[in-house]
Amino acid sequence: MAEKVSNQSLLTWFLQRFSGIFLAFFLFTHINVNHFAHGKDLIDFALVHQRLSGSIYWKVYYLLFVPFCVFHALNGIWAILADYRPSGGFSIFSKVIFWVIGLILIVVGAMTLTNLF
């Protein structure tokens, strides 16, 4: 039992690193394109739609970006909580909450993107 728990922690630790490496590359592009490249021009629906509908690469990029972001965010918070050795009940409760929040964020994120495509 103890071994199983430690293997799971190792897997989530590795996935945190893996998603982190991805996000580092994603975020350089995302911040440059959305925060810097437009200068004082207002970012609106037409502009985002024009970019996302123009290329399959942007669609794949953002559809990958959302789940990687959500996983890295919630797994990170889980790692912080796990550091303080929560009780069994709280541990299960928080895992359920994180799965619910995570799935909602991914579904809402994907719906948002498909509306912008």
Next chain:
Amino acid sequence: MSFNNMFKNAMVDTNRNKNIGMITYLFHRITGIGLVIYLIMHTYVLSSAISGEKSFNGRMGFVQSPFFAILEVLLIAGVFFHLLNGARITICDFAGLTKSHKAFFWIEAILFVAIMILTIILQIPKMQSGYYTGM
């Protein structure tokens, strides 16, 4: 260790070990929690696209103003601290260079300052009046 005292314990640990590793560890956690909160707000703002173009433009217009341009600098600082510190941890750990982590911290610090100077230069036009065009 009591779960209720996690913030207090983090402060006590940092106070006991005032070194680069401990302080960056604390900042990595603080920026991490901040970015999760931002991710949820970001999803809320953008999800207005589900209700259509008008709703999206309304909410996007609200968050593009000189005030939010200043907040964006704080956001980008959080993102790049977390990104560069994460890169440092990953590189040091996977390449077996943990003994040189302090040297890598100074590389991180230089890159962070350079990125933030560039960010402030690029954000200054948005902080001036005339950026906000209305909803």
